[in-house]
Amino acid sequence: MQRGFTTAAVLALATIVLSQPAVAQRNSSDVTFFVGARLASDTNLFRVEDEIQIPANAGGSGLEDLYFVANAGIDSDWVLTSKSRIRFDAEILESIYDEYTAVDNTSGNLLARYDFTGNAFEFYTGYLRVEELVSFENQLTPRIDFRVRQRLFVGLRQRFGLNWSFGAEVAYTDIDFDLARPVERNSASADFTYESRQGNTFAIVADYEERESQGANSLGFEEFKVGPEINWDLTADLNLVLEVKYQERDPVDPLLVAFDGPTGEFDLEWQVSNGVKFSIEAFRRISSLGDQLSNFAIVDGGAFTGEWKASEKLGFKLGVNFELRDFEDEPNVLPIPGLDVREDDLTYVLAGIEWRPRRSILIDATVKIGDRSSNRALQDFDYENYSIGFRYEFL
Secondary structure (H helix, E strand, O other): OEOOOOHHHHHHHHHHHHOOOHHHHHHOOEEEEEEEEEEEEEOOOOOOOOHHHOOHHHOOOOOOEEEEEEEEEEEEEEEOOOOEEEEEEEEEEEEEEOOOHHHOEEEEEEEEEEEEEOOOEEEEEEEEEEEEEOOHHHOOOOOOOEEEEEEEEEEEEEEEOOOEEEEEEEEEEEEEEOOOOOEEEEEEEEEEEEEOOOOOEEEEEEEEEEEEEOOOOOOOEEEEEEEEEEEEEOOOOEEEEEEEEEEEEEEOOOOOOOEEEEEEEEEEEEEOOOOEEEEEEEEEEEEOOOOOOOOOEEEEEEEEEEEEEOOOOEEEEEEEEEEEEEOOOOHHHOOOOOOOOOEEEEEEEEEEEEEEEEOOEEEEEEEEEEEEEEOOOOOOEEEEEEEEEEEEEEO
């Protein structure tokens, strides 16, 4: 499966950025090119309970596969004037599978963003494009699909005095699949924010979003949520991020279930020492799982992350994540009469190590072990993923 992102396209865009006037070089602009590779082994590539669920067009046999990913790209931040700058990031990835060659794909991402920062006024606009293989983890019936997401956005912020500001953003997102109907999203958000002298913030935020889709049945919805967001340093080493929203989602199709209730997120980060950091997260979200659902799932979960930087060259990471997904009569997974609505429990544990023998070279290894248990037949699975990667940065 070879899709849109081509080396020529990325190089052409990079050439445009690199051809900017030399004044950018004199204003401390930052440009980094990188190349990398990753070799991974997965014990359950398609995230299925039984081999019979593997897509018929996938070829190969067995649950396991070995795959190789090569990537190259650019990260850049170009200072145009004392008040304006351009960010340009682009990456292309080539994925090659040993057993299931039908999953081979070319993917990538691109971000171009312009920022203007005045004394009391800020403005930004940009374009984001992401091309990727659709995750098998979120699929009811596994299939090899590809998603292209494009997003145009523009925003501003006006400051009032030293502490208060008003911000707003509007965006248009287009999502195309190889095997599913296209989706369009229109969104807008606004906030009033108070920022203390120490940099702590308290904001009242309102978000609106509308999803439209083509096809015989409408998968669209209108969504509104409003509530406070807090980012506060409780101590020099302890940071709290809290978001509490009242959220409503109304589907266009009257047969789909609406949502009305609280959502939010709690994140506590503790910098134990210069080299040790812990974070704990809890959340309740409404998700269409990458626009793979007709309606939504209520996702309640939590996560723990620990990081230890043993030295300037060596670091370790440990993570645990849990999600309980309530599918709320999702039409594609309607419950059998007399049974409860579908619920899935997803858990994974991740451990990793990073070694930077030189400033421009990064080598990492990761182990991820996960599983899903469901109250639906043939929806349980477990997997182990082992990978080792290399990244070289230059310029």
